[in-house]
Amino acid sequence: QSVLTQPLSASGTPGQRVAISCSGSSSNIGSNYVYWYQQFPGTAPKLLISRNDQRRSGVPDRFSGSKSGTSASLAISGLRSEDEADYYCATWDDSLNVVVFGGGTKVTVL
Amino acid sequence: QVQLVESGGGVVQPGTSLRLSCAASGFIFRSYGMHWVRQPPGKGLEWVAIIWYDESNNYYAESVKGRFTISRDTSKKMLYLEMNALRVDDTGVYYCARDSGSSHLPVIWGQGTTVTVSS
DSSP, X not given: OXXXXXXXXXXXXXXXOEEEEEEOOTTTTTTSOOEEEEEXXXXXXXXXXXXXXXXXXXXXXXXXXXEETTEEEEEEOSOOGXXXXXXEEEEEETTTTEEEEBOXXXXXXX | OOEEEEEOOEEEOTXXXXXXXXXXXXXXXXXXXXXEEEEOTTSOOEXXXXXXXXXXXXXXXXXXXXXXXXXXETTTTEEEEEEOSOOGGGOEEEEEEEEOSSSOOEEXXXXXXXXXXXX
């Protein structure tokens, strides 16, 4: 049971927009930055978005992040086949003094 | 460029110990906190531990507290994870990662080393 809640899966056809939610609480998302990671099978995670909405250098502008209150969201617009991967949100929890991850969302391009 | 290379993984029996290492290069090691994050087979990411850049604080996931110890050797640019009393559910790929520097979150990840705890 992850501290941050993400949907297990999301899907769309090429060109569509997909949004992944990440829900937390006042002690984690409500108080700290949210980061988003992308992971392909058998490889290490890669940082996509830092500080809620800052795209890492080299990340296509199809990826965007946002945060409101105790929830955050990652949007992929103009979905492409190479976006098929697992996506994780993460933040620091002030009450627990730990990093908390979401359970991960598998994005499928139909 | 920033590089993190983990080593020390292997197959061990429950109740035994193992030490993981992570060699860092391409950045000023003493200026950044460092993390260990693991991933059980077929499951999601699970944060394990963090050590502050100046070693003033270490924090652990509840599941490893009292059994695992994170440490660093700044002169060697090395990060370590000493794992004791290993359990079957400690099995997974262990990644070391460099901290963001301000948000206490992983930014750059190594390729991982696999730990299998099995009788």
